[in-house]
Amino acid sequence: STTLDAVRLREDFPILQQEVNGHPLVYLDSGATSQKPRQVLQAEYDFLTRSNAAVHRGAHTLAAEATDLFEDARSTVARFVGAREEQLVWTSGATLGLNLVAYSIGNATLGRGAPASARFALQPGDEIVATETEHHANLIPWQELAARTGAVLRHIPVQDDGRLDLDAAAQLIGERTRIVAFSHVSNVLGIVNPVAEIVALAQKVGALTVLDACQSAPHMRLDLPAMGVDLAVFSGHKMLGPYGIGGLYGRSDVLEALPPFLTGGSMITTVTLDEAGYLPPPQRFEAGTQPIGPAIGLAAAVSYLENAGMSSVHAHEVRLAERMREGLVDIPGIRLLGDAPGAERVGLWSFVVDGVHAHDAGQFLDAQGIAVRVGHHCAAPLHRRFGVTASVRASAALYNTDTDVDALVDAVSGIRSYFGVNE
Numbered sequence: 335s336t337t338l339d340a341v342r343l344r345e346d347f348p349i350l351q352q353e354v355n356g357h358p359l360v361y362l363d364s365g366a367t368s369q370k371p372r373q374v375l376q377a378e379y380d381f382l383t384r385s386n387a388a389v390h391r392g393a394h395t396l397a398a399e400a401t402d403l404f405e406d407a408r409s410t411v412a413r414f415v416g417a418r419e420e421q422l423v424w425t426s427g428a429t430l431g432l433n434l435v436a437y438s439i440g441n442a443t444l445g446r447g448a449p450a451s452a453r454f455a456l457q458p459g460d461e462i463v464a465t466e467t468e469h470h471a472n473l474i475p476w477q478e479l480a481a482r483t484g485a486v487l488r489h490i491p492v493q494d495d496g497r498l499d500l501d502a503a504a505q506l507i508g509e510r511t512r513i514v515a516f517s518h519v520s521n522v523l524g525i526v527n528p529v530a531e532i533v534a535l536a537q538k539v540g541a542l543t544v545l546d547a548c549q550s551a552p553h554m555r556l557d558l559p560a561m562g563v564d565l566a567v568f569s570g571h572k573m574l575g576p577y578g579i580g581g582l583y584g585r586s587d588v589l590e591a592l593p594p595f596l597t598g599g600s601m602i603t604t605v606t607l608d609e610a611g612y613l614p615p616p617q618r619f620e621a622g623t624q625p626i627g628p629a630i631g632l633a634a635a636v637s638y639l640e641n642a643g644m645s646s647v648h649a650h651e652v653r654l655a656e657r658m659r660e661g662l663v664d665i666p667g668i669r670l671l672g673d674a675p676g677a678e679r680v681g682l683w684s685f686v687v688d689g690v691h692a693h694d695a696g697q698f699l700d701a702q703g704i705a706v707r708v709g710h711h712c713a714a715p716l717h718r719r720f721g722v723t724a725s726v727r728a729s730a731a732l733y734n735t736d737t738d739v740d741a742l743v744d745a746v747s748g749i750r751s752y753f754g755v756n757e
């Protein structure tokens with residue numbers, strides 16, 4: 335892979351050209367949301383100033399243009415994750431995508447939807463398996479589904495080093511397992527989970543696999559069909575795209591058999607006062623007017639990532655992660671979460687500073703223009719598992735440089751003395 339010229343790429347990101355608190359902005363919070371290049375803003379601007387109209391159904395020229403742009407965006411984003419356009423459902427983000435899946439399975443359990451949906455019906459005592467590392471978005475929808483159906487939610491444990499315990503997973507995933515939901519990359523640990531192994535365990539017992547690809551989609555090439563997962567979600571705003579847009583990928587046979595979650599306009603065949611027929615996927619899952627501009631913006635974002643080259647992006651960020659680790663690991667009183675030797679990672683590290691609350695550390699860094707995330711990062715159970723309530727998370731994207739990493743390491747090395755913590 336060719337080397338990424340992050341210094342040049344940064345010129346495409348207007349927001350990165352500023353000073354914060356008298357220092358050049360060091361943005362290391364892309365795990366929460368990424369910055370957006372001007373190409374994405376331009377794509378939305380062009381749509382809104384030239385072609386804006388509601389898609390499908392329109393008899394006029396702008397409606398046809400908007401429909402073409404919207405469906406081209408779907409093809410572009412589907413291709414980015416190795417899928418075909420009919421396998422990509424627009425959502426407002428990963429949270430909606432995961433709720434959509436959980437509620438659709440709940441509807442199948444109620445006997446709603448296509449006859450084939452019976453394959454998703456849950457019985458009391460059936461098991462849903464998640465992991466101890468999940469973001470709340472890939473945890474609470476399953477808690478709710480379990481509560482509504484009488485299914486039991488179980489969790490693959492994480493080891494002290496941050497890797498999932500695959501032996502425990504092999505014990506947990508059994509005859510009663512109907513769903514296995516897990517993240518490709520934890521938004522706290524930054525470790526790439528062994529998708530193939532987990533998918534193999536699930537397939538052996540015929541369980542549905544649901545992958546949370548939020549933290550991998552912006553950072554590595556994904557071929558979701560080749561990975562063998564049944565369903566997967568990602569968020570546009572974490573991958574250089576706009577807010578309010580995301581994707582749900584599904585294997586065709588799975589999407590075809592899944593009942594809808596939200597209902598209303600644009601997802602129906604015929605409607606009477608008493609009942610309605612539903613369109614095939616993806617329209618079945620896209621009730622109401624869709625975020626057309628954001629979809630077009632997301633297509634521009636993935637095109638931007640592809641122009642940079644996903645293997646170059648990945649290599650660049652892995653290098654930044656290594657540089658970050660080398661700098662942080664020797665600072666007294668800094669504990670990295672998930673520092674598993676040899677683990678495959680993205681450019682993200684969470685750490686705790688002995689004797690200093692994460693929020694204080696975050697403010698100290700902000701005073702030097704360094705933007706990081708502090709708290710439990712919507713993964714409270716995982717923090718509890720590691721015996722802490724909060725951590726500091728530094729997460730990189732393709733526009734970060736060695737200078738950013740060095741500024742972080744330099745500032746972190748001063749935290750404990752600033753707060754008067756003894757060595």
Ligand code: PMP
Nearest residue numbers: 427428429469471521546548569
């Ligand atoms: N899963 C993971 C791993 C995440 O990092 C996030 C965002 N923090 C989400 C799900 C939820 O994404 P969104 O808030 O964009 O719906």
